[in-house]
Amino acid sequence: MSSIERWESPDTKHADIEEILYSQDVLKKRIAELGRELSEAYEGQLPLFAGVLTGAFVFFGDLVRAITIPIEVDFVAAHSYGHGMESSGKLDIKKDFRIDPKGREVVLVEDIVDTGLTLNVLSKHIMDRGAKSVSICTLLDKRARRAAPVPNLKFIGFDCPDQFVVGYGIDWAERYRYLPYVGYLRPSVYSKAISEQEPAQDRFREEKTGCRNGC
Ligand code: IMP
Ligand code: MG
8 A cells, every 4th residue: 555545544444453432533623622721721821731751742742733822842751650559659750841840830741541640640749849730631531440539630632441542642562653543452462462472461551650661
Protein backbone atom coordinates (compact mmCIF):
# COMPACT_ATOMS: atom_id res chain seq x y z
CA MET A 1 0.00 0.00 0.00
CA SER A 2 1.38 3.42 -0.89
CA SER A 3 1.60 6.15 1.71
CA ILE A 4 -1.04 8.14 -0.23
CA GLU A 5 -3.55 5.28 0.02
CA ARG A 6 -2.83 4.95 3.71
CA TRP A 7 -3.62 8.56 4.55
CA GLU A 8 -6.70 8.59 2.33
CA SER A 9 -8.34 6.35 4.97
CA PRO A 10 -6.64 7.24 8.20
CA ASP A 11 -9.23 5.46 10.35
CA THR A 12 -8.68 2.15 8.59
CA LYS A 13 -8.19 -0.31 11.38
CA HIS A 14 -4.73 -1.75 12.07
CA ALA A 15 -4.81 -5.57 12.15
CA ASP A 16 -3.86 -5.62 15.86
CA ILE A 17 -6.77 -3.36 16.81
CA GLU A 18 -9.94 -5.16 17.83
CA GLU A 19 -12.21 -2.15 17.58
CA ILE A 20 -11.87 1.61 17.21
CA LEU A 21 -13.11 3.27 20.41
CA TYR A 22 -12.71 6.92 19.42
CA SER A 23 -12.19 7.80 15.76
CA GLN A 24 -10.16 10.73 14.48
CA ASP A 25 -13.31 12.66 13.81
CA VAL A 26 -14.76 12.09 17.29
CA LEU A 27 -11.41 13.02 18.89
CA LYS A 28 -11.19 16.20 16.87
CA LYS A 29 -14.67 17.39 17.88
CA ARG A 30 -14.20 16.68 21.59
CA ILE A 31 -10.76 18.32 21.66
CA ALA A 32 -12.20 21.47 20.08
CA GLU A 33 -14.77 21.52 22.94
CA LEU A 34 -12.05 20.96 25.56
CA GLY A 35 -10.07 23.83 24.05
CA ARG A 36 -13.09 26.11 24.48
CA GLU A 37 -13.69 24.92 28.08
CA LEU A 38 -10.05 25.51 29.04
CA SER A 39 -9.89 28.89 27.29
CA GLU A 40 -12.93 30.07 29.24
CA ALA A 41 -11.68 28.66 32.55
CA TYR A 42 -8.24 30.32 32.30
CA GLU A 43 -9.12 33.57 30.53
CA GLY A 44 -6.68 36.31 31.60
CA GLN A 45 -4.45 34.01 33.69
CA LEU A 46 -1.60 32.89 31.36
CA PRO A 47 -1.70 29.25 32.55
CA LEU A 48 1.26 26.88 32.25
CA PHE A 49 0.22 23.78 30.28
CA ALA A 50 2.42 20.75 30.94
CA GLY A 51 2.12 17.64 28.78
CA VAL A 52 2.85 14.40 30.64
CA LEU A 53 5.30 12.44 28.50
CA THR A 54 5.14 10.33 26.51
CA GLY A 55 1.55 9.22 26.08
CA ALA A 56 0.01 12.70 26.00
CA PHE A 57 2.17 14.10 23.21
CA VAL A 58 -0.35 13.77 20.37
CA PHE A 59 -3.33 14.91 22.45
CA PHE A 60 -1.27 17.80 23.83
CA GLY A 61 -0.29 18.97 20.35
CA ASP A 62 -3.93 19.04 19.23
CA LEU A 63 -5.23 20.47 22.50
CA VAL A 64 -2.92 23.50 22.60
CA ARG A 65 -3.98 24.38 19.07
CA ALA A 66 -7.62 24.41 20.23
CA ILE A 67 -6.81 26.97 22.95
CA THR A 68 -7.67 30.58 22.14
CA ILE A 69 -6.01 32.39 25.08
CA PRO A 70 -2.29 32.98 25.75
CA ILE A 71 -0.67 29.97 27.47
CA GLU A 72 2.86 28.71 28.12
CA VAL A 73 3.85 25.14 27.28
CA ASP A 74 6.16 22.63 28.95
CA PHE A 75 6.58 18.87 29.37
CA VAL A 76 7.07 16.69 32.41
CA ALA A 77 7.77 12.97 32.82
CA ALA A 78 7.27 11.34 36.21
CA HIS A 79 6.19 8.12 37.89
CA SER A 80 5.07 7.36 41.42
CA TYR A 81 6.76 4.48 43.19
CA GLY A 82 4.46 1.93 44.71
CA HIS A 83 3.72 -1.72 45.31
CA GLY A 84 0.68 -3.04 43.54
CA MET A 85 -2.13 -0.57 44.02
CA GLU A 86 -0.44 1.32 46.85
CA SER A 87 1.59 4.38 46.21
CA SER A 88 4.46 5.17 48.55
CA GLY A 89 3.96 8.82 47.67
CA LYS A 90 7.50 9.03 46.26
CA LEU A 91 7.96 10.53 42.87
CA ASP A 92 10.55 9.66 40.26
CA ILE A 93 10.89 12.67 37.98
CA LYS A 94 12.42 11.72 34.65
CA LYS A 95 11.97 15.16 33.14
CA ASP A 96 11.23 18.18 35.25
CA PHE A 97 9.64 21.50 34.32
CA ARG A 98 11.78 23.86 32.28
CA ILE A 99 9.48 26.73 33.27
CA ASP A 100 9.22 27.32 37.05
CA PRO A 101 5.66 26.43 38.18
CA LYS A 102 5.95 28.72 41.22
CA GLY A 103 3.00 31.10 41.41
CA ARG A 104 1.48 29.64 38.22
CA GLU A 105 -1.88 28.17 37.32
CA VAL A 106 -0.70 24.75 36.06
CA VAL A 107 -2.70 22.45 33.78
CA LEU A 108 -1.28 18.92 33.56
CA VAL A 109 -2.28 17.25 30.31
CA GLU A 110 -2.39 13.44 30.46
CA ASP A 111 -3.37 10.63 28.08
CA ILE A 112 -5.15 8.34 30.58
CA VAL A 113 -5.91 8.66 34.27
CA ASP A 114 -6.00 5.07 35.44
CA THR A 115 -5.24 4.29 39.12
CA GLY A 116 -4.58 8.01 39.57
CA LEU A 117 -1.44 7.34 41.62
CA THR A 118 0.98 9.21 39.37
CA LEU A 119 -1.13 12.35 39.03
CA ASN A 120 -2.05 12.35 42.71
CA VAL A 121 1.63 12.48 43.72
CA LEU A 122 2.71 14.70 40.83
CA SER A 123 0.00 17.28 41.64
CA LYS A 124 1.13 17.44 45.29
CA HIS A 125 4.72 17.84 44.17
CA ILE A 126 3.84 20.79 41.90
CA MET A 127 1.80 22.44 44.68
CA ASP A 128 4.80 21.96 47.03
CA ARG A 129 6.86 23.84 44.48
CA GLY A 130 4.59 26.83 44.97
CA ALA A 131 2.14 26.56 42.08
CA LYS A 132 -0.99 28.63 42.59
CA SER A 133 -3.19 25.77 41.36
CA VAL A 134 -2.84 22.44 39.55
CA SER A 135 -5.65 21.07 37.38
CA ILE A 136 -5.62 17.97 35.25
CA CYS A 137 -6.93 17.59 31.73
CA THR A 138 -7.00 14.01 30.51
CA LEU A 139 -8.03 12.57 27.18
CA LEU A 140 -9.33 9.36 28.76
CA ASP A 141 -10.63 8.59 32.24
CA LYS A 142 -10.50 4.93 33.35
CA ARG A 143 -12.38 5.68 36.56
CA ALA A 144 -13.25 2.05 37.31
CA ARG A 145 -9.60 1.49 38.22
CA ARG A 146 -9.09 4.49 40.48
CA ALA A 147 -6.97 3.74 43.56
CA ALA A 148 -5.98 7.27 44.58
CA PRO A 149 -8.14 10.40 44.68
CA VAL A 150 -7.63 12.88 41.86
CA PRO A 151 -9.82 15.78 43.00
CA ASN A 152 -8.21 18.20 40.56
CA LEU A 153 -9.23 16.16 37.50
CA LYS A 154 -11.38 18.90 35.99
CA PHE A 155 -11.25 18.40 32.24
CA ILE A 156 -12.05 14.98 30.77
CA GLY A 157 -12.18 14.09 27.09
CA PHE A 158 -13.91 10.72 27.30
CA ASP A 159 -14.66 7.87 29.68
CA CYS A 160 -12.58 4.79 29.01
CA PRO A 161 -13.74 1.24 29.75
CA ASP A 162 -11.43 -0.95 31.82
CA GLN A 163 -9.70 -2.38 28.75
CA PHE A 164 -6.27 -1.83 27.26
CA VAL A 165 -6.30 0.89 24.62
CA VAL A 166 -3.63 2.21 22.24
CA GLY A 167 -3.23 4.86 19.56
CA TYR A 168 -3.27 8.66 19.40
CA GLY A 169 -0.03 8.76 21.43
CA ILE A 170 -0.90 5.85 23.72
CA ASP A 171 1.32 2.78 23.47
CA TRP A 172 1.68 -0.84 24.31
CA ALA A 173 5.40 -1.63 24.68
CA GLU A 174 6.20 1.59 22.75
CA ARG A 175 4.10 0.51 19.77
CA TYR A 176 0.92 1.91 18.18
CA ARG A 177 1.46 5.51 19.30
CA TYR A 178 1.23 6.67 15.69
CA LEU A 179 -2.31 5.40 15.08
CA PRO A 180 -4.62 8.40 14.53
CA TYR A 181 -7.48 6.92 16.62
CA VAL A 182 -7.88 5.25 20.04
CA GLY A 183 -8.69 1.55 19.84
CA TYR A 184 -8.75 -1.65 21.86
CA LEU A 185 -5.66 -3.78 21.38
CA ARG A 186 -6.49 -7.39 20.47
CA PRO A 187 -5.90 -9.72 23.43
CA SER A 188 -4.13 -12.06 20.98
CA VAL A 189 -1.33 -9.46 20.82
CA TYR A 190 -0.81 -9.87 24.58
CA SER A 191 -1.03 -13.65 24.38
CA LYS A 192 1.56 -13.71 21.62
CA ALA A 193 3.84 -11.53 23.71
CA ILE A 194 3.32 -13.78 26.74
CA SER A 195 4.28 -16.90 24.85
CA GLU A 196 7.04 -15.39 22.71
CA GLN A 197 8.51 -12.52 24.66
CA GLU A 198 7.39 -10.97 27.92
CA PRO A 199 3.98 -10.73 29.54
CA ALA A 200 2.19 -7.64 28.30
CA GLN A 201 0.60 -6.94 31.66
CA ASP A 202 3.99 -7.17 33.40
CA ARG A 203 5.41 -4.63 31.01
CA PHE A 204 2.35 -2.46 31.57
CA ARG A 205 2.79 -2.72 35.35
CA GLU A 206 6.49 -1.97 35.10
CA GLU A 207 5.72 1.09 33.07
CA LYS A 208 3.58 2.41 35.93
CA THR A 209 6.08 1.72 38.65
CA GLY A 210 9.47 1.62 37.03
CA CYS A 211 9.21 3.52 33.75
CA ARG A 212 11.11 0.75 32.04
CA ASN A 213 10.15 1.56 28.47
CA GLY A 214 9.73 5.27 28.64
CA CYS A 215 6.88 7.12 30.33
P1 IMP B 1 -1.92 5.82 36.75
O1 IMP B 1 -3.13 6.69 36.66
O2 IMP B 1 -0.88 6.30 37.73
O3 IMP B 1 -2.31 4.38 37.03
O4 IMP B 1 -1.15 5.82 35.36
C1 IMP B 1 -1.75 6.18 34.17
C2 IMP B 1 -0.82 5.80 33.04
O5 IMP B 1 -0.87 4.39 32.82
C3 IMP B 1 -1.24 6.41 31.73
O6 IMP B 1 -0.72 7.72 31.56
C4 IMP B 1 -0.67 5.43 30.74
O7 IMP B 1 0.69 5.71 30.51
C5 IMP B 1 -0.80 4.10 31.45
N1 IMP B 1 -2.05 3.41 31.01
C6 IMP B 1 -3.18 3.23 31.72
N2 IMP B 1 -4.11 2.55 30.98
C7 IMP B 1 -3.53 2.32 29.78
C8 IMP B 1 -3.99 1.69 28.56
O8 IMP B 1 -5.13 1.21 28.42
N3 IMP B 1 -3.10 1.69 27.53
C9 IMP B 1 -1.84 2.21 27.62
N4 IMP B 1 -1.37 2.81 28.72
C10 IMP B 1 -2.20 2.87 29.80
MG1 MG C 1 0.86 8.72 30.80
